[in-house]
Amino acid sequence: MIRLTVNGQAHELDVPSYRTLLDCLRYDLGLTGSKEGCGVGVCGACTVLLDGKMISSCIALAVFADGREVTTVEGLAEDERLHPVQQAFMDAGGFQCGICTPGQVVAAKALLDAIPHPSEAEIKEWMLGNLCRCTGYYKIVESIQAAAGQARA
Amino acid sequence: MADAVATTQELRIVGQPIQRHDARDKVAAAMAYAGDFALPGMLHAFVLRSPYPSARIVKLDTQRAAAMPGVAVVLTARDVPKNTLSTDVPGQTTTVGPLRATLHVLAEDRVRHQGEPVALIAAETLEQARAATEAVDVEYAPLPSVFTTADALAPGAPAVHESGNLLAQWRIARGDVAAGFARAAVVVEGEYVTQFVDAAYLEPESGVAWIDSDGVITIRLSTQVIEHFRDVAEVLNVPQNRVRVIGTYLGGGFGGKEDVTVEVYLGLLALKTGRPVKMVWTRQESLLARAKRHPYRLKYRTGALATGEIVAQEIDLLADSGAYAYLSALVLLYSTVTAAGPYRAPNVSVVARVAYTNNPPTSAMRGFGAMQTVFGYESQMDRVARALGIDPVRVRAVNTLRRGDSLPVGQVMETHVAIPELARRAWAALGTPAAPRAPHVKVGRGLACNLQPYGRIVWLHDWSSAWIGFEMDGSLVVRCGAPDVGGGQASSLCQIASEVLGVPLDRIVVHVSDSALTPLSGTTTASRQLYMSGNAVLKAARELRAQLLTVAARLLDTDAEKLEMIDGAVHAPDARTLSLRSLLVECARASVPRSHLGVYHAPAGEPVDLNAGAGKVFPDYTFGAHAAEVEVDTETGEVRVLKYAAAHDVGRAINPQSVEGQIQGGAVQGLGYGLMEDVVVEDGINLTTSFATYLIPTAADVPDVEAIVVESGEGLGPFNARGIGEPPIGPPAAAVANAIEDATGARMTRLPITAERVARALGLVTE
Ligand code: FES
Ligand code: FES
Numbered sequence: 019m020i021r022l023t024v025n026g027q028a029h030e031l032d033v034p035s036y037r038t039l040l041d042c043l044r045y046d047l048g049l050t051g052s053k054e055g056c057g058v059g060v061c062g063a064c065t066v067l068l069d070g071k072m073i074s075s076c077i078a079l080a081v082f083a084d085g086r087e088v089t090t091v092e093g094l095a096e097d098e099r100l101h102p103v104q105q106a107f108m109d110a111g112g113f114q115c116g117i118c119t120p121g122q123v124v125a126a127k128a129l130l131d132a133i134p135h136p137s138e139a140e141i142k143e144w145m146l147g148n149l150c151r152c153t154g155y156y157k158i159v160e161s162i163q164a165a166a167g168q169a170r171a
Numbered sequence: 172m173a174d175a176v177a178t179t180q181e182l183r184i185v186g187q188p189i190q191r192h193d194a195r196d197k198v199a200a201a202m203a204y205a206g207d208f209a210l211p212g213m214l215h216a217f218v219l220r221s222p223y224p225s226a227r228i229v230k231l232d233t234q235r236a237a238a239m240p241g242v243a244v245v246l247t248a249r250d251v252p253k254n255t256l257s258t259d260v261p262g263q264t265t266t267v268g269p270l271r272a273t274l275h276v277l278a279e280d281r282v283r284h285q286g287e288p289v290a291l292i293a294a295e296t297l298e299q300a301r302a303a304t305e306a307v308d309v310e311y312a313p314l315p316s317v318f319t320t321a322d323a324l325a326p327g328a329p330a331v332h333e334s335g336n337l338l339a340q341w342r343i344a345r346g347d348v349a350a351g352f353a354r355a356a357v358v359v360e361g362e363y364v365t366q367f368v369d370a371a372y373l374e375p376e377s378g379v380a381w382i383d384s385d386g387v388i389t390i391r392l393s394t395q396v397i398e399h400f401r402d403v404a405e406v407l408n409v410p411q412n413r414v415r416v417i418g419t420y421l422g423g424g425f426g427g428k429e430d431v432t433v434e435v436y437l438g439l440l441a442l443k444t445g446r447p448v449k450m451v452w453t454r455q456e457s458l459l460a461r462a463k464r465h466p467y468r469l470k471y472r473t474g475a476l477a478t479g480e481i482v483a484q485e486i487d488l489l490a491d492s493g494a495y496a497y498l499s500a501l502v503l504l505y506s507t508v509t510a511a512g513p514y515r516a517p518n519v520s521v522v523a524r525v526a527y528t529n530n531p532p533t534s535a536m537r538g539f540g541a542m543q544t545v546f547g548y549e550s551q552m553d554r555v556a557r558a559l560g561i562d563p564v565r566v567r568a569v570n571t572l573r574r575g576d577s578l579p580v581g582q583v584m585e586t587h588v589a590i591p592e593l594a595r596r597a598w599a600a601l602g603t604p605a606a607p608r609a610p611h612v613k614v615g616r617g618l619a620c621n622l623q624p625y626g627r628i629v630w631l632h633d634w635s636s637a638w639i640g641f642e643m644d645g646s647l648v649v650r651c652g653a654p655d656v657g658g659g660q661a662s663s664l665c666q667i668a669s670e671v672l673g674v675p676l677d678r679i680v681v682h683v684s685d686s687a688l689t690p691l692s693g694t695t696t697a698s699r700q701l702y703m704s705g706n707a708v709l710k711a712a713r714e715l716r717a718q719l720l721t722v723a724a725r726l727l728d729t730d731a732e733k734l735e736m737i738d739g740a741v742h743a744p745d746a747r748t749l750s751l752r753s754l755l756v757e758c759a760r761a762s763v764p765r766s767h768l769g770v771y772h773a774p775a776g777e778p779v780d781l782n783a784g785a786g787k788v789f790p791d792y793t794f795g796a797h798a799a800e801v802e803v804d805t806e807t808g809e810v811r812v813l814k815y816a817a818a819h820d821v822g823r824a825i826n827p828q829s830v831e832g833q834i835q836g837g838a839v840q841g842l843g844y845g846l847m848e849d850v851v852v853e854d855g856i857n858l859t860t861s862f863a864t865y866l867i868p869t870a871a872d873v874p875d876v877e878a879i880v881v882e883s884g885e886g887l888g889p890f891n892a893r894g895i896g897e898p899p900i901g902p903p904a905a906a907v908a909n910a911i912e913d914a915t916g917a918r919m920t921r922l923p924i925t926a927e928r929v930a931r932a933l934g935l936v937t938e
Contacts, residue, residue: 113198115421117422143871154876156875157832
């Protein structure tokens with residue numbers, strides 16, 4: 019039995035010890051916003067925050083989140099209001115197919131929490147664990163800059 | 172031309188960087204992708220695949236697996252009603268083609284590549300299905316095999332198929348090649364080698380199937396081709412109208428979801444168990460099982476006059492189809508037609524062949540055979556320029572096809588070829604050259620242009636249809652079978668309808684990609700969807716508008732031609748307006764339909780005899796020019812792209828934000844192809860079946876791609892748009908190779924251009 023808080027809501031769950039946090043979120047809690055792109059911790063599609071820190075939920079076990087707080091992409095918007103990072107991705111067109119987008123916005127939120135005004139190099143460095151096959155990253159970087167209140171250099 | 176699609180009117184919605192209707196769902200993670208869907212009582216399914224690249228199946232016993240806990244069914248070839256799947260020419264056409272390409276749904280007595288499907292398992296849980304897969308008792312006896320195209324075509328080679336290893340060949344000959352070479356001031360010879368790569372969309376193949384309450388086998392999956400419902404029906408041996416495919420918004424396709432993926436397996440399992448079934452491939456399975464881009468060996472011999480004018484081209488292409496045909500013959504046709512590039516080639520011969528091997532199968536991928544050839548013809552063009560001391564922009568301008576000129580295949584160019592302007596602008600966008608960071612770092616620049624067909628081969632008689640209808644409150648519904656692969660296909664259809672009918676975008680809902688409920692519109696492949704379905708929507712909207720305005724003209728007592736539809740109302744020249752709602756009520760009263768089905772037929776033609784070399788193959792082409800500035804570390808061979816500009820003539824940009832996104836994303840995929848991506852296959856075994864080993868570009872690997880959007884107004888699509896889905900992936904590899912030669916003098920002829928290969932070319936490493 020594990021106890022964890024997901025997006026502010028407390029859960030008690032019986033999960034097998036081998037269950038990944040990603041599968042727990044998707045299958046046990048029905049939170050399908052986090053995606054599985056690789057299953058080995060390199061694509062970032064499954065990015066969530068654990069006690070505010072960015073992790074790949076596909077390589078974390080659910081039991082590891084026992085007693086801790088998880089924020090998923092579903093927890094970013096408040097009521098109907100999108101998180102500023104989500105709004106920026108929407109305005110700047112920082113997505114195409116959108117499958118990587120949940121991971122991108124969670125990682126970008128973590129970036130701006132850590133470095134409110136990142137340089138372009140800092141953005142690219144931070145985001146290199148979040149693959150995108152569609153956009154070529156240009157508009158993703160632009161979205162993050164917009165969310166940080168910057169125009170692209 | 173089949174249908175008039177041109178327009179001269181002023182545009183309000185088309186051409187604006189509007190926010191796509193799917194934007195909010197995507198950033199809020201509210202979009203239900205294929206793998207996010209679940210049904211009560213659903214089974215989980217797995218495919219058992221061959222570990223051998225070439226083997227006889229000596230024993231296949233499923234008893235033990237079937238008796239495992241939670242297992243609902245284990246299927247082998249014997250259980251498949253019709254075990255043959257056709258894999259050529261998917262979509263709106265079912266006949267015509269150079270040959271019938273087929274494969275077995277599940278292997279019978281023999282496997283021909285690693286990863287070939289052998290059995291299907293469905294169980295209550297994922298873990299149980301996986302365990303049962305391992306419990307299937309199967310014994311293989313390895314058979315002789317062949318892993319290179321050269322070996323495959325050598326006399327006495329083990330036959331991958333009884334028909335022999337030469338799958339297809341095309342030949343073109345025009346003019347007098349020998350006489351051309353005799354006149355040439357310079358002759359450049361090159362041999363180029365390209366690799367296997369993977370589409371590597373972030374969303375692996377996935378779907379859910381169930382038998383709906385009407386008895387129809389319904390499959391909801393991520394696919395570029397909902398028309399595969401017909402192939403599923405054929406395999407299940409049920410009437411075609413008993414299978415329905417619902418296509419989800421895709422998490423990327425890039426050609427990799429053009430062939431059948433999970434739908435046949437899901438259909439079979441749902442039919443056999445009567446229960447809902449889900450199948451989601453892992454990344455490992457996707458990298459192992461899905462068809463790759465064809466590796467090519469390209470030989471070029473090019474002769475040019477001192478002015479740079481090319482007077483002779485001798486081209487020999489050899490591609491690896493892997494173990495099955497899939498779309499290889501057509502991929503090779505694209506290569507044959509584009510082999511000489513967007514340039515005049517009065518004396519040319521092209522010999523193109525594709526061979527079977529026991530490697531992973533190859534099939535459609537963004538660029539579709541028109542991509543590998545860019546690396547050949549643009550490397551050659553650069554060498555010609557260098558040999559003659561001519562500027563890279565000028566040598567291309569000298570040779571560019573003009574309207575009225577013809578391609579080697581004899582197709583006459585009917586639209587503007589913007590290569591000179593595109594090349595000039597891309598080159599200029601590089602700005603002032605960067606100064607090398609250190610003495611051992613060299614900086615150089617390269618240019619590469621391309622042409623990419625959009626729309627399907629004219630003898631496939633392609634068509635698309637779309638339905639548009641008003642609700643009584645004046646809101647609008649668009650129905651169109653087109654799958655949205657992520658490029659904003661559906662949203663562009665809304666823009667077109669909004670433009671013509673004056674309905675605000677937030678009052679339009681679009682339903683796409685459902686073989687039962689949306690009019691069929693063919694594949695989202697071949698850069699055809701905006702062109703084809705955009706035209707179908709445009710036709711439907713214009714005819715619906717005409718219907719409504721006849722009624723409005725009566726109410727307003729004026730001529731229909733004088734009326735405008737803007738912002739949900741009809742406007743008369745004297746400023747009187749009529750609300751859509753009143754107009755629709757009047758239509759209902761007068762029995763005038765409030766909807767219309769539009770069908771667009773692309774220009775069609777008869778198959779051309781390539782040997783005779785005269786005829787039209789594709790409706791039209793999109794042109795591009797990319798320029799790269801790179802730095803090369805001459806101590807390590809490492810290459811970094813510093814600046815990158817990509818210019819394309821898109822005819823008209825329906826949504827400039829989407830067009831830029833396509834160009835930037837395509838260019839980066841092309842850079843991945845040029846510099847890093849490599850499916851490593853050794854003796855038929857794929858060694859790169861994880862994203863930890865199959866590397867694609869990250870944010871930190873790529874430069875900012877400056878997208879230069881040129882609008883010539885010359886395309887065949889709605890509002891004169893051209894297709895832009897595939898074109899941007901073509902030029903990057905050649906642009907980078909040309910820049911590396913500019914920087915270092917080393918000519919890279921093998922992809923990907925890794926640091927190790929550059930180091931070898933620079934003589935830093937010896938055997
Ligand atoms: S799915 Fe977790 S990092 Fe790729
Ligand atoms: S938007 Fe498709 S993978 Fe990023």
